[in-house]
Amino acid sequence: MSAICEACDKPHGGLFIAGCRGCGIRSLARGPLFFAAAQAGKLTREYRRALLALGSDAAAVHAEVKAQAEALAAGRAST
Numbered sequence: 001m002s003a004i005c006e007a008c009d010k011p012h013g014g015l016f017i018a019g020c021r022g023c024g025i026r027s028l029a030r031g032p033l034f035f036a037a038a039q040a041g042k043l044t045r046e047y048r049r050a051l052l053a054l055g056s057d058a059a060a061v062h063a064e065v066k067a068q069a070e071a072l073a074a075g076r077a078s079t
Contacts (some may be wrong), residue, residue: 011072016062024054025061037062 003037007015016023028034028050037047043062051058051065 011069012075021054025064025068026072029063029072034065034069 003022004022005017007017008020011026033047033050037044043058048058051061054078055061
């Protein structure tokens with residue numbers, strides 16, 4: 001997937017652009033809603049709501065967020 005904004009070009013910089021889907025995915029991957037869902041072992045209500053704001057299939061968006069979290073942890077980005 002190609003970068004879609006300036007912030008996506010530098011995913012480890014901490015900049016997020018409102019309205020950019022890639023930034024939304026990255027923000028969730030680095031945020032407390034994803035962490036809480038991982039700790040709970042399920043998609044929490046709040047996390048599911050955030051996922052649905054990025055796409056109509058929460059499970060598919062979650063897979064994108066999970067892949068992004070793994071990529072960021074490995075020092076690369078999947079945007």
